[in-house]
Amino acid sequence: MILNVSQLSLSFGAKPVLQDFGFKLAEGEIACLLGHSGCGKTTALRAIAGFEQPNSGSITLKGQTLSDGRSFTPPHQRRIGMVFQDYALFPHLTVAQNIAFGLSGQSAAAQAQRVNGLLALTGLPEYGNHYPHQLSGGQQQRVALARALAPKPGLILLDEPFSNLDADLRARLSKEVRQLLKQEQTSAVLVTHDQQEAFAMADKIGIMHEGRLKQWDTPYNLYHRPADAHTARFIGTSVMLRGRVSGTNCVKLTVGEFCGTVPLGCQSCTEVDVLIRPDDIVHDHHSPITAEVLDKDFKGSHFIYTLKLDSGETVPAHIGGHHDHPIGSRIGIRMEIQDLIAFPAENQAV
Secondary structure: OOEEEEEEEEEEOOEEEEEEEEEEEOOOOEEEEEOOOOOOHHHHHHHHHOOOOOOEEEEEEOOEEEEOOOOEOOHHHOOEEEEOOOOOOOOOOOHHHHHHHHHOOOOHHHHHHHHHHHHHHOOOOOOOOOOHHHOOHHHHHHHHHHHHHOOOOOEEEEEOOOOOOOHHHHHHHHHHHHHHHHHOOOOEEEEEOOHHHHHHHOOEEEEEEOOEEEEEEOHHHHHHOOOOHHHHHHOOOOEEEEEEEOOOOEEEEOOEEEEOOOOOOOOOOOEEEEEEOHHHEEEOOOOOOEEEEEEEEEOOOEEEEEEEOOOOOEEEEEEEOOOOOOOOOEEEEEEOOOOOOEEEOOOOOO
């Protein structure tokens, strides 16, 4: 493991910001801390960088202890590169000079070789003599990444690096940055509140809530195997439908019975909350189950419908872009729940 963050706690005054926080990052792995504003993700990043000193717990990078309550390595000695949302480029330096800023201990020839290599890698081979104000936002962020990569740090930390960019550029850059980090074989930790950005970039994602890490897992497992109801609701678009356990591993909803895995301790007839995502609902003209169209959001290739069931419950549905039904109409649907995801009903003890 290149990075080991263990049982970290950090408070600002009497307010706890990180509580028993920890994760492990493998060599060459890209991770993301994902959560709403105020959940502690940026503080966690700053603690790893050395800009905040934890109250307890430890941080180890490549076997070297950076912080453990007894010792604390200052930021400039940690060999960690930082990429900020505002780029933080030096306006009076050229692109090449910005990239070379952390290479002062190397010969001019070695600096030029590294800078030219990174300019080529970031798709900016002709911009070495330009100044930051002459570049677009996306180009400036590439330069910021190249500068962070230049001294070959043990770890790169990215704090909301694409938040100032428009959606299309953000999506494109997130893929490009992932490719760059993989090509450089550099481990990285990204902080963002954008799920699409996290899914596009990260090998592992940590869901944060109120200073705690709720789940540390692959994007696939977070979506299909959430560890708790908070993570299930947070990832993607979804609703919870109330159901009742029937048999060993089945749950009965108002729209049918579905089998899979029910929460431990939930006996037959126990109420549970079942996660329903838009792709669990199929538009079927021949189905005896119908729902009222309350709203629809056209995405081009498909719609996201908001449907009202006969029970009064509302669900999102992913429906093909050619099925443009008017608001207030009723359409046939059927449930195709591939993976039953259920949790104990929130208003009862199990």
